[in-house]
Amino acid sequence: MRVAIIGAGPCGLACALELEQRNIYPDLYEQSYRVGYNVPMVQALLRVLDRQGYRHLRHIFTKLGFNFKPLANLHTLTIRTSRRSYELRGDLGILLERGQGEKALEVQLSKQLRSAVKFGTSAGYNSLAGAYDYVVVCDGNSNTAVELKIVEKTYSAWLKGAVLLGDYDPGTATLFFNTCCAGRGHACLLPFSRERAMLLLLVTGASRDEMEDYWKDFLYRTKLEPEIVQAFEIQHLGLLLSKQRVGNILLAGNSGGFSDSLLGLDSLSGMASGALAGIAIAENMDYDRLVEPIVSRMRRLAAFRDILDTLDSSGIDRLIRVATLPGIKQVLSNSNIDILSLLYPLVKKRPAKSFQA
Numbered sequence: 001m002r003v004a005i006i007g008a009g010p011c012g013l014a015c016a017l018e019l020e021q022r023n024i025y026p027d028l029y030e031q032s033y034r035v036g037y038n039v040p041m042v043q044a045l046l047r048v049l050d051r052q053g054y055r056h057l058r059h060i061f062t063k064l065g066f067n068f069k070p071l072a073n074l075h076t077l078t079i080r081t082s083r084r085s086y087e088l089r090g091d092l093g094i095l096l097e098r099g100q101g102e103k104a105l106e107v108q109l110s111k112q113l114r115s116a117v118k119f120g121t122s123a124g125y126n127s128l129a130g131a132y133d134y135v136v137v138c139d140g141n142s143n144t145a146v147e148l149k150i151v152e153k154t155y156s157a158w159l160k161g162a163v164l165l166g167d168y169d170p171g172t173a174t175l176f177f178n179t180c181c182a183g184r185g186h187a188c189l190l191p192f193s194r195e196r197a198m199l200l201l202l203v204t205g206a207s208r209d210e211m212e213d214y215w216k217d218f219l220y221r222t223k224l225e226p227e228i229v230q231a232f233e234i235q236h237l238g239l240l241l242s243k244q245r246v247g248n249i250l251l252a253g254n255s256g257g258f259s260d261s262l263l264g265l266d267s268l269s270g271m272a273s274g275a276l277a278g279i280a281i282a283e284n285m286d287y288d289r290l291v292e293p294i295v296s297r298m299r300r301l302a303a304f305r306d307i308l309d310t311l312d313s314s315g316i317d318r319l320i321r322v323a324t325l326p327g328i329k330q331v332l333s334n335s336n337i338d339i340l341s342l343l344y345p346l347v348k349k350r351p352a353k354s355f356q357a
């Protein structure tokens, strides 16, 4: 069987590794000359936010034939609003490194790969669909979904980030809400190690030109005086699609709508979708059905982003104050109760401000 994969990000690599487990060796097309973003970053999968999604992902990953090591287990989450700071402790999730370093997720995955990667080759689904039995689109953008007319909604944000030097606890993450951009975004500080961390500011619906002002305002209000060694700006486009397969073309990862619109931090859902695309192809299974639980997770996260974007500073303060009241905090940190799934039926009918049809 001939399979082409467009994009050797975490999703494309996971798809290839899954196919290899079943003795299918795909051709990977990668427009860059090596795997990984040229800026290092840290991503987090927050178990505390979405236990159902986290359990499902863990289930998928325990069944897969490839391995990767997280940077650290997350034991403390500090949530800072303009008025107060709250802390959650427990088994809260994991942190992953991204980029081109030895510990980066994509570098770990690429070392397990045996298939050929055609580096420096930009590919399109149109030219490959006739030559291969299947084409898996993992190029991280919305172009294919737009052309195939399967986009339901899009969500756009600009991110400004920086790698910082300082003194950090590798198991602690900080989320900043409502310090400069209540109703439009948030920021996070995630450590690579004791000496290095990533600071990321995400603003929904902002233009690139506005990001510098948001960034300055954020640093001023939080009184952070970071020692910045590398800075970057990236546009993120989230998608919700009506389906993930059209003929012999399967869409996975960010291009299939598997992107975390709530915090913009989760790369494992995209990777899981890539692996499931590989399984669907090799075992002739229904891809749309296989990924349905992950699609539901993406929809839950997007619905909560919409709610967050309607709250002003005091609304966010109230929400976080309630979530961190002693009994509720205990449930959030350590029990198996799934807060997002519990609240989702209440929020999903609300108007979606940040989505444009």
Ligand SMILES: Cc1cc2nc3c(=O)[nH]c(=O)nc-3n(C[C@H](O)[C@H](O)[C@H](O)COP(=O)(O)OP(=O)(O)OC[C@H]3O[C@@H](n4cnc5c(N)ncnc54)[C@H](O)[C@@H]3O)c2cc1C
Residues within 6 Å of the ligand: 006, 007, 008, 009, 010, 011, 012, 029, 030, 031, 032, 035, 036, 037, 041, 043, 098, 121, 122, 123, 124, 138, 139, 140, 141, 157, 159, 161, 234, 236, 238, 252, 253, 254, 255, 258, 259, 260, 261, 263, 264, 265, 266, 267, 268, 270, 271
């Ligand atoms: C700064 C930053 C912000 C992020 N924000 C978010 C966010 O808000 N929400 C979220 O869920 N995730 C976000 N992510 C994470 C990231 O998008 C996902 O975690 C994950 O990388 C998606 O994996 P992927 O494999 O689908 O796509 P990618 O990691 O983007 O990989 C796609 C690969 O395809 C290659 N490619 C692209 N076009 C072509 C082509 N035509 N031919 C061949 N190769 C091609 C690219 O070079 C790249 O290697 C962010 C990442 C960064 C670095």
